Amino acid sequence: xxxxxxxxxxxxxQEAETVTLSCTYDTSESNYYLFWYKQPPSRQMILVxxxxxxxxxxxxxxxxxxxxxxxAKSFSLKISDSQLGxxxxxxxxxxxxxxxxxxxxxxxxxxxxxxxxxx
Amino acid sequence: ExxxxxxxxxxxxxxxxxxAFWCNPISGHATLYWYQQILGQGPKLLIQFQxxxxxxxxxxxxxxxxxxxxxxxxxxxxxxPAKLEDSAVYLCASSRGPGGYNEQFFGPGTRxxxx
Numbered sequence: 001x002x003x004x005x006x007x008x009x010x011x012x013x014q015e016a017e018t019v020t021l022s023c024t025y026d027t028s029e030s031n032y033y034l035f036w037y038k039q040p041p042s043r044q045m046i047l048v049x050x051x052x053x054x055x056x057x058x059x060x061x062x063x064x065x066x067x068x069x070x071x072a073k074s075f076s077l078k079i080s081d082s083q084l085g086x087x088x089x090x091x092x093x094x095x096x097x098x099x100x101x102x103x104x105x106x107x108x109x110x111x112x113x114x115x116x117x118x119x
Numbered sequence: 120e121x122x123x124x125x126x127x128x129x130x131x132x133x134x135x136x137x138x139a140f141w142c143n144p145i146s147g148h149a150t151l152y153w154y155q156q157i158l159g160q161g162p163k164l165l166i167q168f169q170x171x172x173x174x175x176x177x178x179x180x181x182x183x184x185x186x187x188x189x190x191x192x193x194x195x196x197x198x199x200p201a202k203l204e205d206s207a208v209y210l211c212a213s214s215r216g217p218g219g220y221n222e223q224f225f226g227p228g229t230r231x232x233x234x
Contacts, residue, residue: 109161
């Protein structure tokens with residue numbers, strides 16, 4: 001079974017600064033996906049960024065980038081130029097790569113990191 | 120395009136009562152998921168449908184939880200009878216298809232309180 005660990009329950013950052021959220025995972029799979037999801041207060045969960053394990057290059061989406069260290073099973077999220085709207089709970093999640101003929105797409109989530117961006 | 124719709128948004132019941140939640144996925148999305156999110160935890164998958172067939176229900180407590188997706192569109196999740204530990208937010212998500220390359224879009228959730 002896969003497990004995802006987020007060791008920082010809460011973090012805060014000043015507006016316009018950079019913050020890094022940590023995530024580690026445990027799996028025996030060689031091919032998989034990793035995700036960061038954002039859940040703002042009283043709003044729905046949205047995908048921030050996705051990384052495929054077989055890709056060496058770290059994914060980036062505008063101000064969001066990841067540092068994927070496959071050997072260390074580490075997947076951190078860096079938010080640059082933090083904005084007030086980035087205040088949310090951030091979840092790291094894992095999904096096994098689907099095999100031919102199988103279609104399970106279970107996301108396994110960590111416990112989350114509450115990020116607060118201060119003005 | 121309209122997002123994933125869920126109702127009701129909030130529900131309060133007594134233990135041992137029954138409750139049902141409804142989900143309408145994004146139009147054209149073949150894959151539908153129900154997740155349970157207990158306060159302070161990340162969501163946990165309860166069941167995944169591909170069209171109207173069940174793909175993964177390994178974490179669904181089948182003695183009290185049931186779900187169906189008739190006609191491969193809307194879905195309902197039922198709890199009968201409810202226990203105190205069922206208090207949680209129930210999230211519905213949908214995607215065009217299975218797999219990590221198909222983004223899962225989440226609804227606003229139904230917050231269930233069992234007294």
